[in-house]
Amino acid sequence: MDFRTAEGRQRYDALVADAAKTVVGLDFDGVLSPIVDDPTQASIHPDGPEVLVELADQVRGIAVITGRPARQAITLGSLDEVGVTIAERGHELFLLGQYGNERWSSGTRRVVSPRPPRGLGSFMSELPQMLRRHDAADAFVEEKGLAVAVHTRRLPDPRAAYDRLLPVLTDAASRFGLGVEPGRLVIEVRAPGMHKGQALRTIHDELGAHGVIFAGDDLGDIEAFRAVGELRDEGAPALLICSGSEEQKALVELSDIVVDGPAGVLALLRQFARDAAAVHAPAD
């Protein structure tokens, strides 16, 4: 394991020693699920289900914290099945969807979701015209119930289209009392307020945890990175993992360790679970 600093290694060791008090927060796209061109075709990495079950045995709790609608992430991540296995072993898996606005757990198996924000319907009725006017009529529009995401990945020049649309959609969103969440070749328009940091902090406190690991890959994860920084300042052991990619480097400098995409994240979490199990195994 190549930690960026000596402190990173110490943080990992402190969390291994105290794994039973640790909450693990995981982003979905780019962290548990490899990035693909078509968002509807994403799915959890093949190692994901097994690693989540192994990890759940060692830690206080696992929360998948995603921009995806909760029901969609449950399907793409096979999280219902994973949650059943985790529950059979006496633990609970949490899923906080739409940046923490929606909540599901393997205990309740129900999604709790607020109403869509005011202004979203009006924004969406103007959206096709805005896309046409800015040479992005073929952008993929993902309707998320509480939000809408405009994807440029499959346009001829994805980065140029993204750069063209970002100021336009930001301006239009603010006219309707909405905010933008920029991401990997996606611009999402949603209600301002809730973010992944608040979601992670809430689950950490609810579970009475003292220690946190968070893995992210994109701009929408920065608030969770901030929340981890605050918990660290309050004395909790904390580790930040960047799921590295050529496409997004914003989290590298903020992280304790950079790994190679979802496969790297899952290998690290598997190692963590095994190291924690070894520490707590009864001596012969």
Ligand SMILES: O=P(O)(O)OC[C@H]1O[C@H](O[C@H]2O[C@H](CO)[C@@H](O)[C@H](O)[C@H]2O)[C@H](O)[C@@H](O)[C@@H]1O
């Ligand atoms: O918070 P996350 O779990 O990372 O979700 C963020 C957005 O992810 C999805 O888009 C991203 O993944 C797609 C599939 O790999 C990819 O095609 C797209 O370019 C990425 O931006 C998802 O479609 C969005 O709704 C999420 O908000």
